[in-house]
Amino acid sequence: MWGRIFVLCMSAALVAAAAGSSPHAEELELLLKSGQVNARISDNILEDASLDVPELVRKYNYPLEVHTLTTTDGYILGFHRIPHGRDQNNDPNVKRPIVFLMHGLLSSSADWVLMGPGCAFGYILAEAGYDVWMGNARGNYYSRTHVRLRPDAIFNTDYWDFSWDEIGNIDVPAMIDYALQLTGNDRLHYIGHSQGTTTFFVMNSLRPEYNQKIISMHALAPSAYFANSQNLLLKAIAQFTNPLDSMARLIGLGEFMPNSQIMSWAGQSLCMDEVVFQPICSNILFLIGGWHEDQHNATMIPVKLGHTPAGAAVRQLVHYGQSVKDKEFSRFDHGTLKNRRVYGSYRAPRYNLGAITTPVFLHYSPQDPLANVNDVDRLFRELGRPVGKFRIPHDSFGHLDFIWGVDAKVLVYDRVINLLKSMDVHSIDEEA
Numbered sequence: 195m196w197g198r199i200f201v202l203c204m205s206a207a208l209v210a211a212a213a214g215s216s217p218h219a220e221e222l223e224l225l226l227k228s229g230q231v232n233a234r235i236s237d238n239i240l241e242d243a244s245l246d247v248p249e250l251v252r253k254y255n256y257p258l259e260v261h262t263l264t265t266t267d268g269y270i271l272g273f274h275r276i277p278h279g280r281d282q283n284n285d286p287n288v289k290r291p292i293v294f295l296m297h298g299l300l301s302s303s304a305d306w307v308l309m310g311p312g313c314a315f316g317y318i319l320a321e322a323g324y325d326v327w328m329g330n331a332r333g334n335y336y337s338r339t340h341v342r343l344r345p346d347a348i349f350n351t352d353y354w355d356f357s358w359d360e361i362g363n364i365d366v367p368a369m370i371d372y373a374l375q376l377t378g379n380d381r382l383h384y385i386g387h388s389q390g391t392t393t394f395f396v397m398n399s400l401r402p403e404y405n406q407k408i409i410s411m412h413a414l415a416p417s418a419y420f421a422n423s424q425n426l427l428l429k430a431i432a433q434f435t436n437p438l439d440s441m442a443r444l445i446g447l448g449e450f451m452p453n454s455q456i457m458s459w460a461g462q463s464l465c466m467d468e469v470v471f472q473p474i475c476s477n478i479l480f481l482i483g484g485w486h487e488d489q490h491n492a493t494m495i496p497v498k499l500g501h502t503p504a505g506a507a508v509r510q511l512v513h514y515g516q517s518v519k520d521k522e523f524s525r526f527d528h529g530t531l532k533n534r535r536v537y538g539s540y541r542a543p544r545y546n547l548g549a550i551t552t553p554v555f556l557h558y559s560p561q562d563p564l565a566n567v568n569d570v571d572r573l574f575r576e577l578g579r580p581v582g583k584f585r586i587p588h589d590s591f592g593h594l595d596f597i598w599g600v601d602a603k604v605l606v607y608d609r610v611i612n613l614l615k616s617m618d619v620h621s622i623d624e625e626a
């Protein structure tokens with residue numbers, strides 16, 4: 195929201211504000227001009243912070259395709275594909291196994307590329323021989339259109355009437371079907387981070403036919419149960435989940451606005467005695483996710499701030515708040531009357547994890563305050579076909595470090611790629 199206000203005040207932006215710029219390119223520029231930031235930031239970093247995903251990927255000479263589809267309920271999703279590598283596995287005419295990547299809450303496909311070639315998982319997978327598809331959920335910067343509803347409508351928040359239930363039930367299956375149809379592949383691998391794991395569990399429990407379409411699933415920071423979550427912001431939200439509209443009044447409108455009261459409260463309490471780059475204190479993603487100093491590349495802060503938060507509905511947070519409060523993994527609780535109409539029962543039904551027969555690998559960190567070890571263990575026990583549960587071998591690996599951590603390649607991605615390769619061999623054996 196402040197981006198739109200500031201853009202009116204902007205005179206000469208270094209990077210054009212229209213097509214090709216990241217969600218927070220203008221705010222970042224304004225922040226830097228204001229002199230509040232002492233750090234010296236190179237032009238290269240500033241450019242990475244300001245370009246949108248397609249421009250950013252092309253800057254590093256990787257192939258990037260933009261794809262668009264309209265969901266059954268009218269949301270227009272824009273998602274991204276890196277069809278092959280740049281330095282290795284770069285023949286465009288070879289058919290490759292697909293990996294579908296799904297971002298977390300308030301994030302976008304930028305998560306998989308913003309750390310740059312050699313570090314970001316999207317590039318590493320393309321170099322390893324995969325056809326990389328990166329989804330974008332409804333409501334984020336790249337999927338913020340609808341055939342009829344307006345995200346910025348002032349008197350009507352209908353556009354934002356969704357949680358991660360709809361993202362998992364409608365958006366992710368639509369993007370997967372699109373990728374399979376375009377490439378002619380029968381199946382693909384799925385990798386999700388945080389909410390990107392939630393949406394997989396939603397999809398495969400509500401639509402078990404997707405079990406056949408997914409060779410293997412790799413959950414980075416597995417997020418289904420939150421009974422033991424230590425995250426301050428989610429715990430605060432959990433207090434306000436009922437009734438829904440008191441929550442909505444507290445936070446704003448249909449869209450989750452990062453500059454709300456709850457945010458400044460959380461920002462103050464978390465940043466009080468931390469010596470960090472101040473804008474991070476009020477960045478919703480850092481508050482929700484948590485990170486660890488030794489995995490945190492300070493040089494890259496402007497790039498992270500340029501691309502996140504990328505947009506989400508209030509309901510996505512409220513739905514997580516319900517999960518914290520109810521200690522269950524259930525569909526969105528609309529309140530008894532509407533539940534009865536929507537689900538045919540007064541209570542919101544639980545997702546049936548046992549119906550998920552895709553081989554699932556969970557990658558978790560004991561230091562992740564969001565995806566707590568006990569919650570991960572419960573998830574693993576209840577899945578229909580849990581195959582591996584891997585603890586990140588690091589003392590202090592946080593929730594956001596799975597995508598932005600300095601050592602994410604060594605600690606997480608290399609293992610996931612080995613598992614993908616072994617599942618590829620395995621699935622060829624099964625077909626033979």
Ligand SMILES: *[C@@H]1O[C@H](CO)[C@@H](O)[C@H](O)[C@H]1NC(C)=O
Binds near residue numbers: 310491492493494600
């Ligand atoms: C941090 O990011 C900068 C800029 O991309 C890079 O040059 C540097 O190698 C990174 N540091 C680490 C420890 O990864």
